[in-house]
Amino acid sequence: xxxxxxxxxxSRQRYLQELLAEAGIELALIRQAADLYYYxxxxxxxFLALGPLGEPLLLVRRPQHRLQEQELPFPxxxxxxIKEIPAILGQVGLGHDGALGMELDVMPAALYRRxxxxxxxxxxxxxxxPLIRRLxxxxxxxxxxxxxxxxxxxxxxxxxxxxxxxAGVSELELAAVLEYRLRLKGHQGLVRTRGWNLEMFFGHVxxxxxxxxxxxxxxxxxxxxxxHGFPQGAGTKLxxxxxxxSVDLAACVNGYIADETRLYVVGDLPDPAWEAxxxxxxxxxxxxxxxxPGVMPGDLYxxxxxxxxxxxxxxxxxxxxxxxxxxxxxxxxxxLDEFPIIAAKFPYPLAAEMVIAFEPKFFLPxxxxxxxxxxxxxxxxxxxxxxxxxxxxxxx
Amino acid sequence: xxxxxxxxxxSRQRYLQELLAEAGIELALIRQAADLYYYxxxxxxxFLALGPLGEPLLLVRRPQHRLQEQELPFPxxxxxxIKEIPAILGQVGLGHDGALGMELDVMPAALYRRxxxxxxxxxxxxxxxPLIRRLxxxxxxxxxxxxxxxxxxxxxxxxxxxxxxxAGVSELELAAVLEYRLRLKGHQGLVRTRGWNLEMFFGHVxxxxxxxxxxxxxxxxxxxxxxHGFPQGAGTKLxxxxxxxSVDLAACVNGYIADETRLYVVGDLPDPAWEAxxxxxxxxxxxxxxxxPGVMPGDLYxxxxxxxxxxxxxxxxxxxxxxxxxxxxxxxxxxLDEFPIIAAKFPYPLAAEMVIAFEPKFFLPxxxxxxxxxxxxxxxxxxxxxxxxxxxxxxx
Numbered sequence: 001x002x003x004x005x006x007x008x009x010x011s012r013q014r015y016l017q018e019l020l021a022e023a024g025i026e027l028a029l030i031r032q033a034a035d036l037y038y039y040x041x042x043x044x045x046x047f048l049a050l051g052p053l054g055e056p057l058l059l060v061r062r063p064q065h066r067l068q069e070q071e072l073p074f075p076x077x078x079x080x081x082i083k084e085i086p087a088i089l090g091q092v093g094l095g096h097d098g099a100l101g102m103e104l105d106v107m108p109a110a111l112y113r114r115x116x117x118x119x120x121x122x123x124x125x126x127x128x129x130p131l132i133r134r135l136x137x138x139x140x141x142x143x144x145x146x147x148x149x150x151x152x153x154x155x156x157x158x159x160x161x162x163x164x165x166x167a168g169v170s171e172l173e174l175a176a177v178l179e180y181r182l183r184l185k186g187h188q189g190l191v192r193t194r195g196w197n198l199e200m201f202f203g204h205v206x207x208x209x210x211x212x213x214x215x216x217x218x219x220x221x222x223x224x225x226x227x228h229g230f231p232q233g234a235g236t237k238l239x240x241x242x243x244x245x246s247v248d249l250a251a252c253v254n255g256y257i258a259d260e261t262r263l264y265v266v267g268d269l270p271d272p273a274w275e276a277x278x279x280x281x282x283x284x285x286x287x288x289x290x291x292x293p294g295v296m297p298g299d300l301y302x303x304x305x306x307x308x309x310x311x312x313x314x315x316x317x318x319x320x321x322x323x324x325x326x327x328x329x330x331x332x333x334x335x336l337d338e339f340p341i342i343a344a345k346f347p348y349p350l351a352a353e354m355v356i357a358f359e360p361k362f363f364l365p366x367x368x369x370x371x372x373x374x375x376x377x378x379x380x381x382x383x384x385x386x387x388x389x390x391x392x393x394x395x396x
Numbered sequence: 397x398x399x400x401x402x403x404x405x406x407s408r409q410r411y412l413q414e415l416l417a418e419a420g421i422e423l424a425l426i427r428q429a430a431d432l433y434y435y436x437x438x439x440x441x442x443f444l445a446l447g448p449l450g451e452p453l454l455l456v457r458r459p460q461h462r463l464q465e466q467e468l469p470f471p472x473x474x475x476x477x478i479k480e481i482p483a484i485l486g487q488v489g490l491g492h493d494g495a496l497g498m499e500l501d502v503m504p505a506a507l508y509r510r511x512x513x514x515x516x517x518x519x520x521x522x523x524x525x526p527l528i529r530r531l532x533x534x535x536x537x538x539x540x541x542x543x544x545x546x547x548x549x550x551x552x553x554x555x556x557x558x559x560x561x562x563a564g565v566s567e568l569e570l571a572a573v574l575e576y577r578l579r580l581k582g583h584q585g586l587v588r589t590r591g592w593n594l595e596m597f598f599g600h601v602x603x604x605x606x607x608x609x610x611x612x613x614x615x616x617x618x619x620x621x622x623x624h625g626f627p628q629g630a631g632t633k634l635x636x637x638x639x640x641x642s643v644d645l646a647a648c649v650n651g652y653i654a655d656e657t658r659l660y661v662v663g664d665l666p667d668p669a670w671e672a673x674x675x676x677x678x679x680x681x682x683x684x685x686x687x688x689p690g691v692m693p694g695d696l697y698x699x700x701x702x703x704x705x706x707x708x709x710x711x712x713x714x715x716x717x718x719x720x721x722x723x724x725x726x727x728x729x730x731x732l733d734e735f736p737i738i739a740a741k742f743p744y745p746l747a748a749e750m751v752i753a754f755e756p757k758f759f760l761p762x763x764x765x766x767x768x769x770x771x772x773x774x775x776x777x778x779x780x781x782x783x784x785x786x787x788x789x790x791x792x
Contacts, residue, residue, distance in 0.1 A: 001624060031592075043612050063611060104506040105506045106592075109508035110500040112505035112508065180572055180576040183568070183571070183572035188621065189629070197427070199588075201584075201586045216429075216439050216441045225584065226582070227650040228438065229433060230439075253623070255626065
């Protein structure tokens with residue numbers, strides 16, 4: 001168990017308090033598991049209450065027993081029903097009036113209405129999430145070290161996939177072995193996403209035609225899965241010679257995620273796949289040259305897209321047919337879909353200590369998905385890759 | 397791939413339409429993955445639009461390509477941005493005015509506000525989820541058959557746990573093997589929950605003192621996990637002789653969940669554990685005698701609680717210390733936290749074809765968790781258990 005350093009938790013709270021003051025939010029109530037972990041160092045059934053000044057208060061419904069044994073760097077109070085919250089906060093001088101800030105992108109509408117109509121009918125409620133997501137883009141040395149732990153086990157497991165891959169093994173069998181190995185190495189299992197219905201289980205292990213199947217989640221690859229009940233990811237299709245086999249997995253250690261995609265083939269890939277792969281490598285080189293603090297993600301996106309267009313492959317880029325996604329990289333950290341997004345209109349420039357999964361991928365009709373993904377850290381001197389297994393097609 | 401029968405999808409829609417008419421909802425917009433699967437037989441990034449009369453329309457943002465290859469028993473339309481939705485629905489005569497129904501218990505507040513303020517500023521928005529959850533309580537023969545598939549692989553894997561359990565194996569190692577076996581047998585991986593922050597990954601594999609650790613999720617057992625980033629479930633604790641080892645897992649096949657808990661011990665349990673187990677068995681017998689269509693869950697809950705109180709064990713029941721949960725059973729189906737709940741104030745009587753995970757559990761100081769869980773179907777003649785592995789302590 002490696003907790004986030006106490007002084008780091010406090011400093012995260014201070015940064016948020018500055019933005020609360022700027023935004024005119026008098027009381028932030030943080031409830032989402034990833035956000036609670038980030039701002040409180042702890043995950044409970046409850047809320048972290050924080051005003052623009054002073055100390056926070058952790059409101060805990062559950063578990064009470066464990067919390068009493070644990071040292072917290074700030075006070076906590078217990079409650080049973082959320083209707084007790086205004087009185088508890090009133091007693092400690094937290095938020096008598098002014099705007100409330102809550103995580104409106106993830107908070108259920110019914111709970112929002114209860115706060116607005118019953119608990120705080122006089123106070124406007126503003127969306128706290130844009131502030132939180134903006135601050136969480138920049139990772140601390142502690143956070144980078146945790147993402148490196150995730151990246152390390154992911155590297156090991158993706159390299160070890162060569163021991164399992166052979167013709168006749170199913171996508172599901174391959175996925176299950178890799179998931180098992182990740183678990184034994186300390187993958188926490190759960191991979192958090194922020195988007196509604198952005199469901200995910202480890203990732204996507206696909207081959208040949210499966211690789212071109214878009215799913216209902218906003219990711220370039222998808223796959224069919226093996227049931228209508230969860231139509232994404234590995235299916236029952238058997239691995240076959242000459243087809244690209246793509247393993248796109250997320251590892252999560254101590255809450256922190258790394259994301260990586262590698263390619264394998266039994267035998268050899270068809271020529272068009274190798275040609276697309278040359279372009280993938282060119283895009284990685286371009287990204288490494290251009291991704292720097294201060295660069296706008298939209299400019300970077302267009303630069304990469306120009307290269308793709310010059311090669312006449314824009315219709316195959318980042319998805320199949322009309323199901324292409326409009327980004328080529330996404331932040332990772334406590335969630336798989338963090339900021340920044342390398343997309344046309346993302347509003348903030350790149351900055352040092354952002355951690356981004358860069359995943360240029362092509363979807364070739366009749367062949368499948370060709371591309372790699374690596375998780376890297378933006379530094380003043382360029383990209384430091386945190387996932388580091390050989391970026392190659394493993395031929396078996 | 398076994399789809400839900402087409403006529404069943406249509407009949408589910410008809411039942412919902414009746415409740416829409418009663419509730420004065422002119423347009424239901426269904427978006428949650430489990431609800432879309434239930435009412436559309438398909439999971440997409442989009443909405444199923446349904447009025448109290450007539451045919452539904454499936455609004456699809458993604459995936460478009462796959463959908464064009466698939467036969468649907470109702471029309472579909474594509475969109476890119478949700479602001480197009482009112483115009484598309486207006487063209488097919490779906491909902492010009494009157495109340496909107498949306499899944500407010502799971503829909504993010506920000507999206508709710510966009511609908512209320514921008515898309516449909518003139519229309520009240522009512523919570524659709526109570527209607528959906530009420531209808532989804534009663535399972536069809538097709539649904540029961542899918543839950544049986546999940547129960548069957550769960551039985552097999554829980555029995556096979558005896559091959560792995562020995563002193564010195566860690567909770568995580570045991571959990572990882574069982575998860576791997578479930579995956580190979582067709583577990584879809586993802587186990588859906590409805591509650592906000594009700595995070596879950598397969599379930600909880602715990603031993604001795606771990607069994608008494610409440611977590612941040614509303615479940616009787618919890619465990620510490622092995623990181624602050626996901627503090628629940630199996631930890632790094634090693635299995636040791638004389639401690640109760642509890643394996644509480646959910647299996648999910650074709651979207652449908654079964655939930656089961658079994659106990660194991662290396663050597664023998666201490667006497668107080670066996671005494672608590674006698675009471676667990678008595679509670680199962682009582683439940684089998686009393687759980688019938690027409691019975692109020694609150695009455696059943698109190699009857700069971702009286703038995704617990706008569707044995708002086710109310711402080712150990714359904715959780716440790718002040719972290720006890722206030723139910724003894726919960727519906728399962730497409731989600732792990734479905735209706736009905738066997739709790740004091742649940743408003744609907746039991747009915748035939750409800751499927752309930754019944755889990756009387758005691759938390760003994762210094763010993764750990766003692767209890768079983770089985771998933772069963774309510775029939776006019778009593779409970780038919782769908783999970784059927786021997787309900788015993790496996791001594792190794």
